[in-house]
Amino acid sequence: MPTPRVLPDDDRDLESFATVLSEELPGRWSVEHHQHHHPEDQLTHAADVWDLNDVAAAVAEADLGADAHLVRDDGIRLYVTLHPRHEEEFLVAAMAPAGVAPEAFTGVREPxxxxxxxxxxxxxxxxxxxxxxxxxxxLAQVRHNAMNPPLPVPAAGARQEQVVMNxxxxxxxxxxxxxxxxAEILVDTGFSWDAEASAYVLSGDDTRAQGHALQAAGTRLAQLGVATVLRAATRPAVEASLPTPPPAAPSAARTR
Known part of the structure:
Protein backbone atom coordinates (compact mmCIF):
# COMPACT_ATOMS: atom_id res chain seq x y z
CA MET A 1 0.00 0.00 0.00
CA PRO A 2 1.43 3.48 -0.86
CA THR A 3 2.77 5.56 2.00
CA PRO A 4 -0.06 7.75 3.38
CA ARG A 5 0.19 11.32 2.12
CA VAL A 6 -0.34 14.09 4.68
CA LEU A 7 -2.71 16.81 3.50
CA PRO A 8 -1.36 20.36 3.41
CA ASP A 9 -2.69 22.78 6.04
CA ASP A 10 -5.59 24.82 4.76
CA ASP A 11 -8.61 26.69 6.06
CA ARG A 12 -11.16 23.98 5.32
CA ASP A 13 -13.23 23.16 8.38
CA LEU A 14 -14.57 19.61 8.11
CA GLU A 15 -16.51 19.86 11.35
CA SER A 16 -18.41 22.98 10.28
CA PHE A 17 -19.04 21.60 6.80
CA ALA A 18 -20.42 18.30 8.09
CA THR A 19 -22.65 20.08 10.60
CA VAL A 20 -24.18 22.42 8.04
CA LEU A 21 -24.49 19.58 5.51
CA SER A 22 -26.52 17.58 8.03
CA GLU A 23 -28.91 20.51 8.38
CA GLU A 24 -29.38 20.77 4.60
CA LEU A 25 -30.08 17.07 3.99
CA PRO A 26 -33.64 15.70 4.14
CA GLY A 27 -34.54 14.15 7.48
CA ARG A 28 -33.10 14.58 10.95
CA TRP A 29 -29.38 13.90 11.30
CA SER A 30 -26.87 13.84 14.14
CA VAL A 31 -23.15 14.36 13.56
CA GLU A 32 -20.19 12.51 15.06
CA HIS A 33 -16.81 14.22 14.54
CA HIS A 34 -13.57 12.24 14.71
CA GLN A 35 -9.96 13.45 14.80
CA HIS A 36 -7.39 10.85 13.74
CA HIS A 37 -4.78 10.92 16.49
CA HIS A 38 -3.26 7.63 15.33
CA PRO A 39 -3.11 5.98 11.87
CA GLU A 40 -5.43 3.24 13.12
CA ASP A 41 -8.15 5.81 13.88
CA GLN A 42 -8.72 6.53 10.20
CA LEU A 43 -9.24 2.87 9.33
CA THR A 44 -11.44 2.29 12.37
CA HIS A 45 -13.81 5.15 11.55
CA ALA A 46 -13.92 4.18 7.86
CA ALA A 47 -14.44 0.46 8.46
CA ASP A 48 -18.06 0.53 7.25
CA VAL A 49 -17.54 2.83 4.25
CA TRP A 50 -19.57 1.27 1.41
CA ASP A 51 -17.36 2.23 -1.51
CA LEU A 52 -14.86 0.65 -3.88
CA ASN A 53 -13.78 3.79 -5.74
CA ASP A 54 -12.58 7.28 -4.78
CA VAL A 55 -13.48 7.25 -1.09
CA ALA A 56 -11.96 3.82 -0.46
CA ALA A 57 -8.82 4.94 -2.30
CA ALA A 58 -8.58 8.13 -0.24
CA VAL A 59 -8.89 6.20 3.03
CA ALA A 60 -6.21 3.74 1.94
CA GLU A 61 -3.73 6.17 0.39
CA ALA A 62 -3.97 9.52 2.22
CA ASP A 63 -3.70 10.74 5.79
CA LEU A 64 -7.08 12.47 5.98
CA GLY A 65 -6.70 13.77 9.53
CA ALA A 66 -10.40 13.70 10.43
CA ASP A 67 -13.82 12.50 9.37
CA ALA A 68 -17.47 12.85 10.34
CA HIS A 69 -20.32 10.37 10.52
CA LEU A 70 -23.80 11.70 9.73
CA VAL A 71 -26.51 9.48 11.25
CA ARG A 72 -30.16 9.89 10.26
CA ASP A 73 -32.95 9.06 12.69
CA ASP A 74 -33.76 5.88 10.72
CA GLY A 75 -30.19 4.59 11.09
CA ILE A 76 -28.79 5.53 7.67
CA ARG A 77 -25.17 6.69 7.96
CA LEU A 78 -22.91 8.84 5.77
CA TYR A 79 -19.14 9.23 5.95
CA VAL A 80 -17.67 12.68 5.24
CA THR A 81 -14.02 13.62 4.91
CA LEU A 82 -11.67 16.03 3.12
CA HIS A 83 -10.84 15.37 -0.52
CA PRO A 84 -7.09 14.56 -0.58
CA ARG A 85 -6.54 15.95 -4.10
CA HIS A 86 -8.97 18.86 -4.45
CA GLU A 87 -8.97 21.62 -1.85
CA GLU A 88 -12.44 22.88 -2.80
CA GLU A 89 -14.14 19.52 -2.38
CA PHE A 90 -15.14 16.97 0.24
CA LEU A 91 -15.88 13.25 -0.09
CA VAL A 92 -19.19 11.74 1.03
CA ALA A 93 -19.89 8.01 1.09
CA ALA A 94 -22.59 5.66 2.31
CA MET A 95 -21.85 3.45 5.31
CA ALA A 96 -22.98 -0.17 5.25
CA PRO A 97 -25.59 -1.27 7.79
CA ALA A 98 -24.10 -2.83 10.91
CA GLY A 99 -24.97 -6.24 12.28
CA VAL A 100 -25.84 -7.77 8.90
CA ALA A 101 -24.45 -11.13 7.85
CA PRO A 102 -21.82 -10.84 5.08
CA GLU A 103 -23.88 -13.15 2.88
CA ALA A 104 -26.59 -10.49 2.62
CA PHE A 105 -24.22 -8.27 0.63
CA THR A 106 -23.62 -10.91 -2.03
CA GLY A 107 -24.56 -9.59 -5.47
CA VAL A 108 -25.31 -6.08 -4.17
CA ARG A 109 -23.47 -3.27 -5.92
CA GLU A 110 -21.77 -0.77 -3.63
CA PRO A 111 -23.41 2.70 -3.64
CA LEU A 139 -29.95 -1.03 1.51
CA ALA A 140 -33.22 -2.48 0.27
CA GLN A 141 -31.37 -5.29 -1.47
CA VAL A 142 -29.21 -6.08 1.58
CA ARG A 143 -32.16 -6.00 3.99
CA HIS A 144 -34.18 -8.17 1.64
CA ASN A 145 -31.32 -10.69 1.45
CA ALA A 146 -30.94 -10.64 5.25
CA MET A 147 -34.66 -11.21 5.84
CA ASN A 148 -35.01 -13.80 3.07
CA PRO A 149 -31.98 -16.11 3.15
CA PRO A 150 -31.85 -18.72 0.39
CA LEU A 151 -34.34 -21.51 0.95
CA PRO A 152 -33.01 -25.06 1.31
CA VAL A 153 -32.35 -26.76 -2.00
CA PRO A 154 -35.50 -28.74 -2.85
CA ALA A 155 -35.34 -32.47 -3.26
CA ALA A 156 -34.71 -33.85 -6.71
CA GLY A 157 -37.78 -33.43 -8.85
CA ALA A 158 -39.45 -30.98 -6.44
CA ARG A 159 -40.45 -27.55 -7.76
CA GLN A 160 -39.53 -24.47 -5.74
CA GLU A 161 -41.84 -21.47 -6.20
CA GLN A 162 -40.11 -18.16 -6.77
CA VAL A 163 -40.70 -14.67 -8.10
CA VAL A 164 -38.02 -12.90 -10.11
CA MET A 165 -37.44 -9.17 -9.53
CA ASN A 166 -35.21 -7.04 -11.76
CA ALA A 183 -49.59 -11.18 -7.83
CA GLU A 184 -52.06 -10.22 -5.11
CA ILE A 185 -49.26 -9.71 -2.60
CA LEU A 186 -47.25 -7.63 -5.07
CA VAL A 187 -50.19 -5.34 -5.79
CA ASP A 188 -51.07 -5.08 -2.10
CA THR A 189 -47.52 -3.99 -1.22
CA GLY A 190 -47.24 -1.29 -3.89
CA PHE A 191 -46.50 -2.93 -7.24
CA SER A 192 -48.75 -2.18 -10.20
CA TRP A 193 -49.23 -4.00 -13.49
CA ASP A 194 -47.28 -2.49 -16.40
CA ALA A 195 -48.48 -3.92 -19.69
CA GLU A 196 -45.52 -2.52 -21.63
CA ALA A 197 -43.02 -4.20 -19.30
CA SER A 198 -45.19 -7.34 -18.93
CA ALA A 199 -44.42 -7.22 -15.22
CA TYR A 200 -45.58 -5.83 -11.91
CA VAL A 201 -43.56 -2.65 -11.34
CA LEU A 202 -42.59 -0.91 -8.09
CA SER A 203 -41.79 2.74 -8.72
CA GLY A 204 -38.36 4.09 -7.74
CA ASP A 205 -39.53 7.70 -7.34
CA ASP A 206 -39.31 7.41 -3.54
CA THR A 207 -36.44 5.04 -2.74
CA ARG A 208 -37.22 4.91 0.98
CA ALA A 209 -40.82 3.86 0.29
CA GLN A 210 -39.57 1.43 -2.34
CA GLY A 211 -37.26 -0.22 0.18
CA HIS A 212 -40.07 -0.64 2.72
CA ALA A 213 -42.39 -2.07 0.06
CA LEU A 214 -39.75 -4.56 -1.07
CA GLN A 215 -39.21 -5.75 2.50
CA ALA A 216 -42.95 -6.12 3.07
CA ALA A 217 -43.40 -8.08 -0.15
CA GLY A 218 -40.45 -10.35 0.62
CA THR A 219 -41.75 -11.11 4.11
CA ARG A 220 -45.26 -11.99 2.92
CA LEU A 221 -43.98 -14.07 0.03
CA ALA A 222 -41.66 -15.98 2.35
CA GLN A 223 -44.66 -16.84 4.51
CA LEU A 224 -46.14 -18.54 1.44
CA GLY A 225 -42.89 -20.42 0.87
CA VAL A 226 -42.12 -18.35 -2.22
CA ALA A 227 -38.51 -17.29 -2.76
CA THR A 228 -37.68 -13.90 -4.26
CA VAL A 229 -34.78 -13.54 -6.67
CA LEU A 230 -33.28 -10.06 -7.14
CA ARG A 231 -31.30 -9.32 -10.27
CA ALA A 232 -29.18 -6.25 -10.87
CA ALA A 233 -30.69 -5.37 -14.25
CA THR A 234 -33.12 -6.71 -16.81
CA ARG A 235 -31.40 -8.26 -19.81
CA PRO A 236 -33.41 -8.98 -22.97
CA ALA A 237 -32.16 -12.56 -23.24
CA VAL A 238 -33.32 -13.33 -19.73
CA GLU A 239 -36.55 -11.35 -19.95
CA ALA A 240 -37.61 -13.22 -23.07
CA SER A 241 -37.35 -16.56 -21.28
CA LEU A 242 -39.43 -15.56 -18.26
CA PRO A 243 -43.14 -16.42 -18.07
CA THR A 244 -45.65 -13.68 -18.78
CA PRO A 245 -47.94 -12.88 -15.79
CA PRO A 246 -51.71 -12.35 -16.09
CA PRO A 247 -52.92 -8.90 -17.22
CA ALA A 248 -53.88 -7.83 -13.70
CA ALA A 249 -54.32 -9.03 -10.14
CA PRO A 250 -57.91 -9.30 -8.94
CA SER A 251 -57.50 -6.57 -6.30
CA ALA A 252 -57.04 -2.93 -7.32
CA ALA A 253 -53.64 -1.27 -7.06
CA ARG A 254 -53.07 0.69 -3.86
CA THR A 255 -53.25 4.48 -4.11
CA ARG A 256 -49.77 5.89 -3.45
Missing amino acids: DGIAVPADPERAARAVTANLLPRYHIA WRENGSLAAVTTARPV
Missing part, protein backbone atom coordinates in the same frame (compact mmCIF):
# COMPACT_ATOMS: atom_id res chain seq x y z
CA ASP A 112 -20.03 4.35 -4.23
CA GLY A 113 -19.43 7.78 -2.71
CA ILE A 114 -19.11 11.11 -4.48
CA ALA A 115 -17.01 14.27 -4.40
CA VAL A 116 -19.02 17.34 -3.44
CA PRO A 117 -18.26 21.08 -3.45
CA ALA A 118 -17.30 22.84 -0.22
CA ASP A 119 -20.63 24.69 -0.33
CA PRO A 120 -22.88 22.62 2.01
CA GLU A 121 -26.10 23.62 0.23
CA ARG A 122 -24.81 22.50 -3.17
CA ALA A 123 -23.27 19.41 -1.58
CA ALA A 124 -26.61 18.46 -0.01
CA ARG A 125 -28.32 18.69 -3.39
CA ALA A 126 -25.68 16.40 -4.92
CA VAL A 127 -25.96 13.86 -2.09
CA THR A 128 -29.77 13.90 -2.24
CA ALA A 129 -29.94 13.54 -6.03
CA ASN A 130 -27.00 11.20 -6.58
CA LEU A 131 -25.87 9.23 -3.53
CA LEU A 132 -29.00 8.70 -1.42
CA PRO A 133 -31.13 7.06 -4.15
CA ARG A 134 -28.41 4.49 -4.86
CA TYR A 135 -27.90 4.03 -1.12
CA HIS A 136 -31.60 3.29 -0.55
CA ILE A 137 -31.63 0.74 -3.36
CA ALA A 138 -28.53 -1.04 -2.03
CA TRP A 167 -33.81 -3.58 -11.00
CA ARG A 168 -34.41 -1.39 -14.06
CA GLU A 169 -32.29 1.50 -15.31
CA ASN A 170 -34.84 4.08 -14.12
CA GLY A 171 -34.61 2.75 -10.54
CA SER A 172 -37.94 0.89 -10.58
CA LEU A 173 -38.26 -2.80 -9.74
CA ALA A 174 -40.05 -5.23 -12.06
CA ALA A 175 -41.43 -8.50 -10.74
CA VAL A 176 -42.50 -11.39 -12.96
CA THR A 177 -44.95 -14.05 -11.77
CA THR A 178 -47.82 -16.16 -13.05
CA ALA A 179 -49.15 -17.14 -9.61
CA ARG A 180 -52.32 -15.33 -8.52
CA PRO A 181 -51.45 -15.30 -4.76
CA VAL A 182 -48.05 -13.80 -5.54
Whole structure:
Protein backbone atom coordinates (compact mmCIF):
# COMPACT_ATOMS: atom_id res chain seq x y z
CA MET A 1 0.00 0.00 0.00
CA PRO A 2 1.43 3.48 -0.86
CA THR A 3 2.77 5.56 2.00
CA PRO A 4 -0.06 7.75 3.38
CA ARG A 5 0.19 11.32 2.12
CA VAL A 6 -0.34 14.09 4.68
CA LEU A 7 -2.71 16.81 3.50
CA PRO A 8 -1.36 20.36 3.41
CA ASP A 9 -2.69 22.78 6.04
CA ASP A 10 -5.59 24.82 4.76
CA ASP A 11 -8.61 26.69 6.06
CA ARG A 12 -11.16 23.98 5.32
CA ASP A 13 -13.23 23.16 8.38
CA LEU A 14 -14.57 19.61 8.11
CA GLU A 15 -16.51 19.86 11.35
CA SER A 16 -18.41 22.98 10.28
CA PHE A 17 -19.04 21.60 6.80
CA ALA A 18 -20.42 18.30 8.09
CA THR A 19 -22.65 20.08 10.60
CA VAL A 20 -24.18 22.42 8.04
CA LEU A 21 -24.49 19.58 5.51
CA SER A 22 -26.52 17.58 8.03
CA GLU A 23 -28.91 20.51 8.38
CA GLU A 24 -29.38 20.77 4.60
CA LEU A 25 -30.08 17.07 3.99
CA PRO A 26 -33.64 15.70 4.14
CA GLY A 27 -34.54 14.15 7.48
CA ARG A 28 -33.10 14.58 10.95
CA TRP A 29 -29.38 13.90 11.30
CA SER A 30 -26.87 13.84 14.14
CA VAL A 31 -23.15 14.36 13.56
CA GLU A 32 -20.19 12.51 15.06
CA HIS A 33 -16.81 14.22 14.54
CA HIS A 34 -13.57 12.24 14.71
CA GLN A 35 -9.96 13.45 14.80
CA HIS A 36 -7.39 10.85 13.74
CA HIS A 37 -4.78 10.92 16.49
CA HIS A 38 -3.26 7.63 15.33
CA PRO A 39 -3.11 5.98 11.87
CA GLU A 40 -5.43 3.24 13.12
CA ASP A 41 -8.15 5.81 13.88
CA GLN A 42 -8.72 6.53 10.20
CA LEU A 43 -9.24 2.87 9.33
CA THR A 44 -11.44 2.29 12.37
CA HIS A 45 -13.81 5.15 11.55
CA ALA A 46 -13.92 4.18 7.86
CA ALA A 47 -14.44 0.46 8.46
CA ASP A 48 -18.06 0.53 7.25
CA VAL A 49 -17.54 2.83 4.25
CA TRP A 50 -19.57 1.27 1.41
CA ASP A 51 -17.36 2.23 -1.51
CA LEU A 52 -14.86 0.65 -3.88
CA ASN A 53 -13.78 3.79 -5.74
CA ASP A 54 -12.58 7.28 -4.78
CA VAL A 55 -13.48 7.25 -1.09
CA ALA A 56 -11.96 3.82 -0.46
CA ALA A 57 -8.82 4.94 -2.30
CA ALA A 58 -8.58 8.13 -0.24
CA VAL A 59 -8.89 6.20 3.03
CA ALA A 60 -6.21 3.74 1.94
CA GLU A 61 -3.73 6.17 0.39
CA ALA A 62 -3.97 9.52 2.22
CA ASP A 63 -3.70 10.74 5.79
CA LEU A 64 -7.08 12.47 5.98
CA GLY A 65 -6.70 13.77 9.53
CA ALA A 66 -10.40 13.70 10.43
CA ASP A 67 -13.82 12.50 9.37
CA ALA A 68 -17.47 12.85 10.34
CA HIS A 69 -20.32 10.37 10.52
CA LEU A 70 -23.80 11.70 9.73
CA VAL A 71 -26.51 9.48 11.25
CA ARG A 72 -30.16 9.89 10.26
CA ASP A 73 -32.95 9.06 12.69
CA ASP A 74 -33.76 5.88 10.72
CA GLY A 75 -30.19 4.59 11.09
CA ILE A 76 -28.79 5.53 7.67
CA ARG A 77 -25.17 6.69 7.96
CA LEU A 78 -22.91 8.84 5.77
CA TYR A 79 -19.14 9.23 5.95
CA VAL A 80 -17.67 12.68 5.24
CA THR A 81 -14.02 13.62 4.91
CA LEU A 82 -11.67 16.03 3.12
CA HIS A 83 -10.84 15.37 -0.52
CA PRO A 84 -7.09 14.56 -0.58
CA ARG A 85 -6.54 15.95 -4.10
CA HIS A 86 -8.97 18.86 -4.45
CA GLU A 87 -8.97 21.62 -1.85
CA GLU A 88 -12.44 22.88 -2.80
CA GLU A 89 -14.14 19.52 -2.38
CA PHE A 90 -15.14 16.97 0.24
CA LEU A 91 -15.88 13.25 -0.09
CA VAL A 92 -19.19 11.74 1.03
CA ALA A 93 -19.89 8.01 1.09
CA ALA A 94 -22.59 5.66 2.31
CA MET A 95 -21.85 3.45 5.31
CA ALA A 96 -22.98 -0.17 5.25
CA PRO A 97 -25.59 -1.27 7.79
CA ALA A 98 -24.10 -2.83 10.91
CA GLY A 99 -24.97 -6.24 12.28
CA VAL A 100 -25.84 -7.77 8.90
CA ALA A 101 -24.45 -11.13 7.85
CA PRO A 102 -21.82 -10.84 5.08
CA GLU A 103 -23.88 -13.15 2.88
CA ALA A 104 -26.59 -10.49 2.62
CA PHE A 105 -24.22 -8.27 0.63
CA THR A 106 -23.62 -10.91 -2.03
CA GLY A 107 -24.56 -9.59 -5.47
CA VAL A 108 -25.31 -6.08 -4.17
CA ARG A 109 -23.47 -3.27 -5.92
CA GLU A 110 -21.77 -0.77 -3.63
CA PRO A 111 -23.41 2.70 -3.64
CA ASP A 112 -20.03 4.35 -4.23
CA GLY A 113 -19.43 7.78 -2.71
CA ILE A 114 -19.11 11.11 -4.48
CA ALA A 115 -17.01 14.27 -4.40
CA VAL A 116 -19.02 17.34 -3.44
CA PRO A 117 -18.26 21.08 -3.45
CA ALA A 118 -17.30 22.84 -0.22
CA ASP A 119 -20.63 24.69 -0.33
CA PRO A 120 -22.88 22.62 2.01
CA GLU A 121 -26.10 23.62 0.23
CA ARG A 122 -24.81 22.50 -3.17
CA ALA A 123 -23.27 19.41 -1.58
CA ALA A 124 -26.61 18.46 -0.01
CA ARG A 125 -28.32 18.69 -3.39
CA ALA A 126 -25.68 16.40 -4.92
CA VAL A 127 -25.96 13.86 -2.09
CA THR A 128 -29.77 13.90 -2.24
CA ALA A 129 -29.94 13.54 -6.03
CA ASN A 130 -27.00 11.20 -6.58
CA LEU A 131 -25.87 9.23 -3.53
CA LEU A 132 -29.00 8.70 -1.42
CA PRO A 133 -31.13 7.06 -4.15
CA ARG A 134 -28.41 4.49 -4.86
CA TYR A 135 -27.90 4.03 -1.12
CA HIS A 136 -31.60 3.29 -0.55
CA ILE A 137 -31.63 0.74 -3.36
CA ALA A 138 -28.53 -1.04 -2.03
CA LEU A 139 -29.95 -1.03 1.51
CA ALA A 140 -33.22 -2.48 0.27
CA GLN A 141 -31.37 -5.29 -1.47
CA VAL A 142 -29.21 -6.08 1.58
CA ARG A 143 -32.16 -6.00 3.99
CA HIS A 144 -34.18 -8.17 1.64
CA ASN A 145 -31.32 -10.69 1.45
CA ALA A 146 -30.94 -10.64 5.25
CA MET A 147 -34.66 -11.21 5.84
CA ASN A 148 -35.01 -13.80 3.07
CA PRO A 149 -31.98 -16.11 3.15
CA PRO A 150 -31.85 -18.72 0.39
CA LEU A 151 -34.34 -21.51 0.95
CA PRO A 152 -33.01 -25.06 1.31
CA VAL A 153 -32.35 -26.76 -2.00
CA PRO A 154 -35.50 -28.74 -2.85
CA ALA A 155 -35.34 -32.47 -3.26
CA ALA A 156 -34.71 -33.85 -6.71
CA GLY A 157 -37.78 -33.43 -8.85
CA ALA A 158 -39.45 -30.98 -6.44
CA ARG A 159 -40.45 -27.55 -7.76
CA GLN A 160 -39.53 -24.47 -5.74
CA GLU A 161 -41.84 -21.47 -6.20
CA GLN A 162 -40.11 -18.16 -6.77
CA VAL A 163 -40.70 -14.67 -8.10
CA VAL A 164 -38.02 -12.90 -10.11
CA MET A 165 -37.44 -9.17 -9.53
CA ASN A 166 -35.21 -7.04 -11.76
CA TRP A 167 -33.81 -3.58 -11.00
CA ARG A 168 -34.41 -1.39 -14.06
CA GLU A 169 -32.29 1.50 -15.31
CA ASN A 170 -34.84 4.08 -14.12
CA GLY A 171 -34.61 2.75 -10.54
CA SER A 172 -37.94 0.89 -10.58
CA LEU A 173 -38.26 -2.80 -9.74
CA ALA A 174 -40.05 -5.23 -12.06
CA ALA A 175 -41.43 -8.50 -10.74
CA VAL A 176 -42.50 -11.39 -12.96
CA THR A 177 -44.95 -14.05 -11.77
CA THR A 178 -47.82 -16.16 -13.05
CA ALA A 179 -49.15 -17.14 -9.61
CA ARG A 180 -52.32 -15.33 -8.52
CA PRO A 181 -51.45 -15.30 -4.76
CA VAL A 182 -48.05 -13.80 -5.54
CA ALA A 183 -49.59 -11.18 -7.83
CA GLU A 184 -52.06 -10.22 -5.11
CA ILE A 185 -49.26 -9.71 -2.60
CA LEU A 186 -47.25 -7.63 -5.07
CA VAL A 187 -50.19 -5.34 -5.79
CA ASP A 188 -51.07 -5.08 -2.10
CA THR A 189 -47.52 -3.99 -1.22
CA GLY A 190 -47.24 -1.29 -3.89
CA PHE A 191 -46.50 -2.93 -7.24
CA SER A 192 -48.75 -2.18 -10.20
CA TRP A 193 -49.23 -4.00 -13.49
CA ASP A 194 -47.28 -2.49 -16.40
CA ALA A 195 -48.48 -3.92 -19.69
CA GLU A 196 -45.52 -2.52 -21.63
CA ALA A 197 -43.02 -4.20 -19.30
CA SER A 198 -45.19 -7.34 -18.93
CA ALA A 199 -44.42 -7.22 -15.22
CA TYR A 200 -45.58 -5.83 -11.91
CA VAL A 201 -43.56 -2.65 -11.34
CA LEU A 202 -42.59 -0.91 -8.09
CA SER A 203 -41.79 2.74 -8.72
CA GLY A 204 -38.36 4.09 -7.74
CA ASP A 205 -39.53 7.70 -7.34
CA ASP A 206 -39.31 7.41 -3.54
CA THR A 207 -36.44 5.04 -2.74
CA ARG A 208 -37.22 4.91 0.98
CA ALA A 209 -40.82 3.86 0.29
CA GLN A 210 -39.57 1.43 -2.34
CA GLY A 211 -37.26 -0.22 0.18
CA HIS A 212 -40.07 -0.64 2.72
CA ALA A 213 -42.39 -2.07 0.06
CA LEU A 214 -39.75 -4.56 -1.07
CA GLN A 215 -39.21 -5.75 2.50
CA ALA A 216 -42.95 -6.12 3.07
CA ALA A 217 -43.40 -8.08 -0.15
CA GLY A 218 -40.45 -10.35 0.62
CA THR A 219 -41.75 -11.11 4.11
CA ARG A 220 -45.26 -11.99 2.92
CA LEU A 221 -43.98 -14.07 0.03
CA ALA A 222 -41.66 -15.98 2.35
CA GLN A 223 -44.66 -16.84 4.51
CA LEU A 224 -46.14 -18.54 1.44
CA GLY A 225 -42.89 -20.42 0.87
CA VAL A 226 -42.12 -18.35 -2.22
CA ALA A 227 -38.51 -17.29 -2.76
CA THR A 228 -37.68 -13.90 -4.26
CA VAL A 229 -34.78 -13.54 -6.67
CA LEU A 230 -33.28 -10.06 -7.14
CA ARG A 231 -31.30 -9.32 -10.27
CA ALA A 232 -29.18 -6.25 -10.87
CA ALA A 233 -30.69 -5.37 -14.25
CA THR A 234 -33.12 -6.71 -16.81
CA ARG A 235 -31.40 -8.26 -19.81
CA PRO A 236 -33.41 -8.98 -22.97
CA ALA A 237 -32.16 -12.56 -23.24
CA VAL A 238 -33.32 -13.33 -19.73
CA GLU A 239 -36.55 -11.35 -19.95
CA ALA A 240 -37.61 -13.22 -23.07
CA SER A 241 -37.35 -16.56 -21.28
CA LEU A 242 -39.43 -15.56 -18.26
CA PRO A 243 -43.14 -16.42 -18.07
CA THR A 244 -45.65 -13.68 -18.78
CA PRO A 245 -47.94 -12.88 -15.79
CA PRO A 246 -51.71 -12.35 -16.09
CA PRO A 247 -52.92 -8.90 -17.22
CA ALA A 248 -53.88 -7.83 -13.70
CA ALA A 249 -54.32 -9.03 -10.14
CA PRO A 250 -57.91 -9.30 -8.94
CA SER A 251 -57.50 -6.57 -6.30
CA ALA A 252 -57.04 -2.93 -7.32
CA ALA A 253 -53.64 -1.27 -7.06
CA ARG A 254 -53.07 0.69 -3.86
CA THR A 255 -53.25 4.48 -4.11
CA ARG A 256 -49.77 5.89 -3.45
